[in-house]
Each structure stands twice: as C-alpha cells, then as structure tokens.
Amino acid sequence: MGAHEVEVLTARDVPLGGPRAMTVRRTLPQRSRTLIGAWCFADHYGPDRVADSGGMDVAPHPHTGLQTVSWLFTGEIEHRDSLGTHAFVRPGEINLMTGGHGISHSEVSTPGTTVLHGVQLWLALPEAHRHAPRDFQHHAPRPVRVDGAELRVFLGTLAGDTSPVRTFTPLLGAELLLDPGATVTLDVDPAFEHGLLVDEGDIRLGDTLLRPAELGYTAPGRTALTLANTSPHRARAVLLGGTPFGEEIVMWWNFIARTDAEIRQAREDWMTGDRFGEVHGYPGDRLPAPELPHTPMKARRNPDPARTTERPAMTQPAGTPVVRLNEPRHRYEILVDEQRAGLTAFRDRDRQRVFFHTEVDDAYAGQGLASILVEQALNDVRAAGKRIVPVCPYVAKFLKKHDEYADITDPVTPEILQWLDAQLAQR
Known part of the structure; x- marks a missing residue:
C-alpha cells in the first residue's frame, strides 16, 4: 500500500484470562498485519460496568520476549509481578513491564x-534485547494542547513532548482527545508506520473515516497525520507508531519467540520450572498454560509492501471449517484443512454443559470461525438433550443474539461458578 493510503483493521471479541474472562476487542495481531512498528498486540476494552462484567481478574501468568503497556481511560487496576512490583494502573499513567527472558504478573x-475502560498493548523485543532482564517503569505524562486536541505522550515524541520511558526500538504511543468538530495536523517521523485506534467518536484520518474499535494503519513515508473529529461530541483515540519491525516472530499465548521450539520450552518452564518467578499477594492460583497445537508454529511477519497492492481478503478460510467434539478433552474444536483453528471448552455438570472458554488462533482471525464453532457446539448440546450454561463471555454474547437457544439455557449462578472452580483446579 502507498504511504498516503489507510488500511482499516477491524476488531474481534476475545476472552481475557481464565474461566471468568472479561471480553476485549483485539485489533492486533491479525492475518493481514502482525505488527505496527514493534507493536504486536492491541486489546481495547470498555467502558464496562464492573457490576455487570465482573471486572478484570487475570491470575498470575507468564511473558517472554516482550514489553507490556497498560493504559487506562477509566478505573484502576492492581498490578503485581515477579520482580516484586506492586503498583496501580490509573487513567493517564503508563505502566510498562519488560519480560524478556521471563516474568509473571497478575x-x-x-x-x-465501577467502570473499567482502557487498552492493553504489547511490544515485541528485537533480537538483541529479547532476553532482557525484568523491569518495570511508570510515567504520568502531562497533557499537551495542540489546536483542538489534548495529547498525552506515553512513549516516544509527539507535538514537542517526549516520554522518558525506555524502549528497545524507536516508538510512539499517545492518547488523543479531539474537541467536537476539531481538526488537528500532527508532524510525525516519516520513518515510522502508524496505527490510529479509535476509542470513541468518529475520526477521519486523511480521507478515511474510522469508527470506534477500528484501527487505521498508514505505511512509512508520511511527514504529518491530519485527524478530524466528525462527531458532535469529544472523540478519543490512541496513536501508535514505530519503525517497521523487520524480524519474524512466533506468538503463542503470552509468549513471543522466534521458533516453535522456544515457545514449547517456555510453556514447559512455566508449568514445571522457576524461570518466571513468583507473584506474591494474589489470592488464588496462577493460570495454567493451554495445550500446544499439534503442528509446529510458524514465524510470522508483516506482508511485504512491495508485493501487497491491496488489503488481503479476510472473508473465507482456505478450506471448509469442520467442528468436532473432543469429549476426552472436554471441548469442541474447529479445524481448517485438518489444522485446529480454535476451540470452546466445557465441563459437564449432570445434564448441564458449562462453557467457560472460547478461543480462535490469531492466524485464523477475521473469518467468523468463533461463531461457526459456538453455533455448532450449541446445536450438539441440544441434540444430546443437555442444557447450556454460558460462563464463557463469548458464548454468553452469542446467546444474546440467538434467542433460539433460550429454552435450553440456564443462568450462571454462584453455585455453578464454585463448582467450575473446583473442576478446573483438578487439571
């Protein structure tokens, strides 16, 4: 794509952490784009009423080969890690955690x-630093006014303001608040590619209109970005940027590596070793690692711009998806060309089938596989004469749109949640 074109990336809903996961909107990675600079992961959530969603409760889990960036618009999150850090994520303040060789956190x-709303972002570490020691940084950037916009620069430099937070590649990260009807032009580094993730309002990036939860990508070559708020109210977005990340990466669960073997070793170390340290103060068990795919994971990078003249199609999988029941492993799996692309996990409680987790591999994102998977799983539940209990946020959301399953759906009760916790603790 040319330097002045805008590629629009749409989000997909995914569960975040454990059987009682909250639902987030993920725009990176996806099949058409793995990274923007070193930014390799972008989750966007809220505004969620904690009384309805249950809030965020992500048990201790590991990371390798990356930095995590936490940025809130509303609410507060308590962070604990194996470096010994006990800190809070608050609106307008960045917490950046480095987990090169290995770190764990909750x-x-x-x-x-009462309301939780923000973004969770990851940065891939380059080869020279991907085994960096554990680290944690905090910074509260000052607001900067530019025309009809207020900026908070949490990484890099924008509008004359520079963040002191250290990174391993040239980067930009900033929250932008645009007044109603405002237009602002921001000078940017032409060596950077950029992504504008819209949170609220409609924002025109150049000639392209971006709506909430959409991310507009621009290739290197621009010296300025012009943003216009077309909404009658304030608009908010997060601007990400960086020099193109030329290395191939393998991403699986919470790990970033370069080979399939490194990922498998990291999982083994989490389950049996002390590589990631301990998180003290969290009132519960740590998250177990999911099962690894049976086939080797391949390294991925962004498509070569010289070979890409238009946005890759993301409509249908290469082969017809097949859903099967894997009863010994308590899950339904969806396969594409005989490769497992996703799963929805359950436990049986008498005549109830309690669904608690659904996932689709990033390599198959944007193809509607989660919907196909859940629909066929629920049809199988009906055929088996069982009832549905939707602990999984994705299944619960699916059921809200498909009332044809209302007659076989039971509510999620504290008793069922307690029973499920006991079941999962036996794994």
Missing part, C-alpha cells in the same frame, strides 16, 4: 472501580 481491577 492484573485485578480494584474494589473501588
């Missing part, structure tokens, strides 16, 4: 939080 919304 994230829990605080009791006083």
